[in-house]
Amino acid sequence: MKNIxxxxxxxxxxxxxxxxxxxHRGSKLFDKLIVxxxxxxxxxxALFTMEERKEMLVAMTSDLDNVSxxxxxxxxxSYCIKNDANAxxxxxxxxxxxxxxxxxxxxxxxMEPRVETVFMMPAEQYSYLSSRIxxxxxxxxxxxxxxxxxxxxxxxxxxIAQHQTVSQAKHLL
Ligand code: PNS
Numbered sequence: 186m187k188n189i190x191x192x193x194x195x196x197x198x199x200x201x202x203x204x205x206x207x208x209h210r211g212s213k214l215f216d217k218l219i220v221x222x223x224x225x226x227x228x229x230x231a232l233f234t235m236e237e238r239k240e241m242l243v244a245m246t247s248d249l250d251n252v253s254x255x256x257x258x259x260x261x262x263s264y265c266i267k268n269d270a271n272a273x274x275x276x277x278x279x280x281x282x283x284x285x286x287x288x289x290x291x292x293x294x295x296m297e298p299r300v301e302t303v304f305m306m307p308a309e310q311y312s313y314l315s316s317r318i319x320x321x322x323x324x325x326x327x328x329x330x331x332x333x334x335x336x337x338x339x340x341x342x343x344x345i346a347q348h349q350t351v352s353q354a355k356h357l358l
Contacts, residue, residue, distance in 0.1 A: 191215040191272040191303065194261050197222050197238045198231045199337050201319055203311030205245055207276045210305050212249045219268060220246065224258045232320055232344055241337055262297035273302045278312045 193211055197204060197220070211218045222238050233241075235256045242254040257264040265273065273293065275286055290302035306312075310331075319332055323345050329338045 187271075188217075189215045189272055190217045190219070190268065190270040191274045192219050192221050192261070192265050192268065192270045193274040194221045194223050194257075194264075196225050196231075196316060197242060198233055198316050199238065199319065199333060199341055200242050200245060201311070201314050201316055201333050201337075202331065203276065203278070203307045203314040204316075205334070206307040206311055207274065207305055208246055208249070208252060210307075211274045212252050214303075214305075215272065215274070216251060218249075218252045218274065219270065220252060220254045221261075221264060222254070222256045223261070224256065232341070237340070241340065244336060245334055260296070262293050262300055265300045266297065271300060273300055275302060275304055276307050277304045278307060278314075 191211060191214075193208060195204065208218065208220060220242055222235055222242070224235060239254050239256055246252045246254060261273065265271075273290075275290070277283060277286055286302075286304065290304075293300060293302060307314075314332055319329060319341065322332070323329060323341045329341065332338075333341065
């Protein structure tokens with residue numbers, strides 16, 4: 186049997202129950218799974234720093250022996266080669282994810298044919314869940330139970346409250 190090392194890349198701002206569902210599935214399939222938080226230059230201001238996101242992911246995956254958490258900058262395929270990884274794990278929730286995921290997978294394969302992308306589906310109850318929607322619901326004071334672990338919910342609420350205090354203070358200036 187081959188030793189399959191997979192990278193699960195993403196922004197994880199913050200980690201959701203959908204991400205954790207995929208990490209559990211991936212940890213059963215691969216010999217080693219590295220959850221890799223990308224410094225994403227295209228996205229706007231993040232809610233959490235890379236270190237904060239890493240801290241939450243480490244806490245949420247500590248029970249999985251073959252899973253580690255890391256951060257990276259630059260091309261995903263370069264990071265894969267540097268870590269002797271032969272697979273990239275990505276989650277597909279709905280058809281709408283497919284176009285972007287296909288483009289990314291094919292482009293990554295063109296740049297680095299040694300790395301295969303493997304798609305997995307999260308449990309149905311997470312098929313409409315994303316970090317972006319978690320941030321939006323939290324900003325508007327909606328419920329997050331079932332969407333993120335309690336520890337992450339607490340951190341999200343704290344951070345949103347900090348942001349709101351800062352923006353109220355700026356408003357008063
Ligand atoms: O959680 P996200 O935001 O959907 O993750 C997107 C991510 C981080 C996987 C993607 O933006 C990425 O791979 N970034 C690294 C830079 C890179 O290799 N870009 C070329 C992709 S074809």
